[in-house]
Amino acid sequence: MHMRNRIGSPWLKGRLRCCGYKITIGREAILDVISKADTHLSAEDIYIKVHSMCPNIGLTTVYRTLEIMVKMRLLHKFDFGDGRARYEIAKSEEGENHHHHLVCTNCNRVIDYNDFIDEEVRLLKETEKGLSRKYNFKITNHLIQFYGLCEKCENLRIKRK
Amino acid sequence: MHMRNRIGSPWLKGRLRCCGYKITIGREAILDVISKADTHLSAEDIYIKVHSMCPNIGLTTVYRTLEIMVKMRLLHKFDFGDGRARYEIAKSEEGENHHHHLVCTNCNRVIDYNDFIDEEVRLLKETEKGLSRKYNFKITNHLIQFYGLCEKCENLRIKRK
DNA sequence: ATACTAATGATAACCATTTTCATTATGTGT
DNA sequence: ACACATAATGAAAATGGTTATCATTAGTAT
Numbered sequence: 001m002h003m004r005n006r007i008g009s010p011w012l013k014g015r016l017r018c019c020g021y022k023i024t025i026g027r028e029a030i031l032d033v034i035s036k037a038d039t040h041l042s043a044e045d046i047y048i049k050v051h052s053m054c055p056n057i058g059l060t061t062v063y064r065t066l067e068i069m070v071k072m073r074l075l076h077k078f079d080f081g082d083g084r085a086r087y088e089i090a091k092s093e094e095g096e097n098h099h100h101h102l103v104c105t106n107c108n109r110v111i112d113y114n115d116f117i118d119e120e121v122r123l124l125k126e127t128e129k130g131l132s133r134k135y136n137f138k139i140t141n142h143l144i145q146f147y148g149l150c151e152k153c154e155n156l157r158i159k160r161k
Numbered sequence: 162m163h164m165r166n167r168i169g170s171p172w173l174k175g176r177l178r179c180c181g182y183k184i185t186i187g188r189e190a191i192l193d194v195i196s197k198a199d200t201h202l203s204a205e206d207i208y209i210k211v212h213s214m215c216p217n218i219g220l221t222t223v224y225r226t227l228e229i230m231v232k233m234r235l236l237h238k239f240d241f242g243d244g245r246a247r248y249e250i251a252k253s254e255e256g257e258n259h260h261h262h263l264v265c266t267n268c269n270r271v272i273d274y275n276d277f278i279d280e281e282v283r284l285l286k287e288t289e290k291g292l293s294r295k296y297n298f299k300i301t302n303h304l305i306q307f308y309g310l311c312e313k314c315e316n317l318r319i320k321r322k
Numbered sequence: 323a324t325a326c327t328a329a330t331g332a333t334a335a336c337c338a339t340t341t342t343c344a345t346t347a348t349g350t351g352t
Numbered sequence: 353a354c355a356c357a358t359a360a361t362g363a364a365a366a367t368g369g370t371t372a373t374c375a376t377t378a379g380t381a382t
Contacts, residue, residue, distance in 0.1 A: 022328060022379050043369080058331045063370065079240045083339085084369060102298050111296055116288045123284050127277045128307060135272055136312035137263050145304045146289060151297035183348050183359060204338080219362045224339065244370080245338060 012074075019072055026050070026057045030065045031074065031089075040078060040086035040110055078143075082108045100144045106153035120144060173235075180233055187211070187218045191226045192235065192250075201239060201247035201271055241306075243269045261305040267314035281305060 012031055013023050021027075033049045034041060041049075047062045066087055069075040078086045080103050091097040100120065102111040128139045149157065173192055174184050182188075194210045195202060202210075208223045227248055230236040239247045241264050252258040261281065263272040289300045310318065 020328095024329065024379075026330080056331080060332080060371085061330060064329080079242075081240075102292060102296060102300070104298075105301070111298065113292060113296065115295065116291055119284060120288060123280060127281060130277055131263060131274060131307060134276065135263060135274065136315075137265075137272065137307070137309055138315045139263070139307045139309040140266070141308040143304065143306045143308065146292060146298070146300045147302040147304065148298055148300040154297075154299045178349095181359095185348075185360065187361080217362080221340085221363080222361060225360080 015072060015074065019068075021068060025054060026061050027065050027069075029054050029057065030062060031069065034075065034087055035089050037088075040080070040088050042084045042086055044084070046087065080108060080110055080145075081105070086110075100146075102146050102148070102150070104150035104153055105147050106149055106157075109150050109152075111150070176233060176235065180229075182229060186215060187222050188226050188230075190215050190218065191223060192230065195236060195248055195250050198249075201241070201249050203245045203247055205245070207248065239304075241269060241271055242266070247271075261307075263307050263309070263311070265311035265314055266308050267310055267318075270311050270313075272311070 012028060016023050016027065029050045030046060033046055037045075037049075043059070043062055043066060046066070047057075047059045050057050050062060066075065066077070070077045070087075074090055075087050076090050078088070078101070080086055080101070089097070098117060098121070099112045099114040100117065102113060104110075124142055124144075128142070131137060132139055173189060177184050177188065190211045191207060194207055198206075198210075204220070204223055204227060207227070208218075208220045211218050211223060227236065227238070231238045231248075235251055236248050237251050239249070239262070241247055241262070250258065259278060259282070260273040260275040261278065263274060265271070285303055285305075289303070292298060293300055
């Protein structure tokens with residue numbers, strides 16, 4: 001199932017209902033916007049986009065909706081270090097859309113990658129098993145990010161010298 | 162060299178000086194507090210500890226000092242999702258003190274682990290090499306965190322059912 | 323339709339972090 | 353030691369993302 005098919009479809013309705021949440025225009029619009037986005041949106045980014053379609057949806061609702069969708073695991077919430085949280089759609093099927101991030105510490109640009117993911121995930125799975133056992137810790141999620149300088153910023157740094 | 166030997170030693174002075182920073186009581190005290198801490202301290206935690214020794218050091222200075230020490234790579238800054246940054250001393254020698262985190266999404270407890278680190282780091286190094294080449298991205302750092310429920314919170318969850 | 327209750331928007335509050343700016347302390351050249 | 357240039361500092365205010373409050377609206381089971 002593709003992201004775009006979720007919109008207006010029974011898919012979200014079912015997810016919301018079975019978690020005890022009601023179905024509203026706002027919630028559909030917000031998931032719609034995030035599904036279609038090709039970058040990692042902040043709450044305000046989402047608000048602006050949603051608001052342009054449904055002007056009677058406020059920033060407060062955006063925050064509240066993001067919170068419940070993160071709790072429902074429909075969305076992932078990230079901190080890339082620029083003081084505002086970013087959201088992206090969670091993988092729809094096993095593995096699909098799963099990726100990690102390269103974060104430029106200079107310009108805050110974020111590159112998604114899904115090369116090398118298979119090896120990473122395999123090792124993570126093994127690691128998780130060992131950690132779960134040793135620390136009695138039930139792992140539900142992981143975060144892998146590489147920090148450094150993107151091409152542009154690294155070139156600027158060299159020129160400046 | 163052990164952490165505790167850094168305090169009052171020429172070590173920090175050299176690091177500061179060669180980066181163009183001046184040596185002050187505050188900076189020494191702040192690094193001292195973080196070196197001796199066995200948990201991940203927030204800026205306010207650090208402020209309170211430093212302030213009890215040197216009452217004329219303000220929160221602003223703590224923030225400023227943390228910022229430059231992160232930039233100097235003396236400290237690592239983390240976000241464990243509770244709205245305030247946490248700081249810990251960076252590894253002193255190659256690999257020493259290096260660890261990753263298990264973060265409880267319920268109570269925000271953080272467990273450091275350094276089992277499995279060797280395999281993880283080996284894979285990361287390989288991954289970094291590939292990513293650097295493919296995306297022209299100069300990687301200087303990485304972040305690995307596992308999220309889930311610590312023993313206590315998982316037990317509570319089960320009981321509640 | 324009705325009633326019950328969750329969801330919402332506007333506003334204010336919150337709170338970690340930054341900025342401002344006048345004052346103080348540090349390192350350098352003498 | 354001394355003075356100078358300038359970085360560092362503290363107090364206070366500002367900033368800005370996020371959360372709480374509360375009266376109103378809207379979804380849903382009956």
